Amino acid sequence: GNSVTQMEGPVTLSEEAFLTINCTYTATGYPSLFWYVQYPGEGLQLLLKATKADDKGSNKGFEATYRKETTSFHLEKGSVQVSDSAVYFCALGPSGGGADGLTFGKGTHLIIQP
Amino acid sequence: DVKVTQSSRYLVKRTGEKVFLECVQDMDHENMFWYRQDPGLGLRLIYFSYDVKMKEKGDIPEGYSVSREKKERFSLILESASTNQTSMYLCASSLIGGSNQPQHFGDGTRLSIL
Numbered sequence: 355g356n357s358v359t360q361m362e363g364p365v366t367l368s369e370e371a372f373l374t375i376n377c378t379y380t381a382t383g384y385p386s387l388f389w390y391v392q393y394p395g396e397g398l399q400l401l402l403k404a405t406k407a408d409d410k411g412s413n414k415g416f417e418a419t420y421r422k423e424t425t426s427f428h429l430e431k432g433s434v435q436v437s438d439s440a441v442y443f444c445a446l447g448p449s450g451g452g453a454d455g456l457t458f459g460k461g462t463h464l465i466i467q468p
Numbered sequence: 469d470v471k472v473t474q475s476s477r478y479l480v481k482r483t484g485e486k487v488f489l490e491c492v493q494d495m496d497h498e499n500m501f502w503y504r505q506d507p508g509l510g511l512r513l514i515y516f517s518y519d520v521k522m523k524e525k526g527d528i529p530e531g532y533s534v535s536r537e538k539k540e541r542f543s544l545i546l547e548s549a550s551t552n553q554t555s556m557y558l559c560a561s562s563l564i565g566g567s568n569q570p571q572h573f574g575d576g577t578r579l580s581i582l
Contacts, residue, residue, distance in 0.1 A: 362508075390573075396575055397472075397558055397573035398511075399573070403568070405568040443510065447569075454524075455501050455503070455513035455516050455571075456513075456571060458512075459510055460508060460509065460510035461510050
């Protein structure tokens with residue numbers, strides 16, 4: 355079945371550092387890929403998505419590229435801020451194109467220190 | 469913006485009680501989902517529904533049931549609550565249309581079973 359592997363952390367960085375959160379997946383077919391962010395006490399918010407190979411999703415300075423050859427969707431940001439502290443989830447859409455749920459990684463807790 | 473509203477942010481119930489968690493979405497989405505979120509396990513799909521009165525089991529349906537009598541409302545039912553169902557419960561909705569439709573989440577219900 356489908357699965358997602360991501361570093362769990364916590365990942366601690368200083369403000370303005372470069373961020374990479376690794377995400378790799380196993381899937382049948384070519385599902386869409388998503389990054390969600392969860393701020394303390396809140397639900398998940400969609401951060402960005404990519405629907406096919408070589409697509410780059412971007413939002414709020416974050417980027418991720420759908421790499422079919424390495425089955426990866428790593429999240430990057432050039433200069434992080436304290437307000438980026440949150441838990442980040444990589445997720446895989448259903449392979450069959452149906453209404454099934456997303457497959458999530460376990461989440462990466464990111465802590466940005468001033 | 470899509471709004472997914474969960475009826476309670478925090479809920480405390482006793483072992484053996486029947487518990488209802490309610491979720492309402494305001495964007496006429498066909499698909500609705502219930503997940504539970506646990507530390508170290510990420511999000512796991514309990515049930516989903518792609519239409520009124522339709523339901524499908526997710527990865528961990530045991531001990532739960534659902535009801536979808538109206539398109540905008542999806543209820544999760546714990547038939548006889550147990551302590552191992554203490555968790556954060558997240559409701560989500562999405563448009564029909566395959567893998568590339570993102571899911572929109574509510575803020576979650578933190579349920580404690582004593």
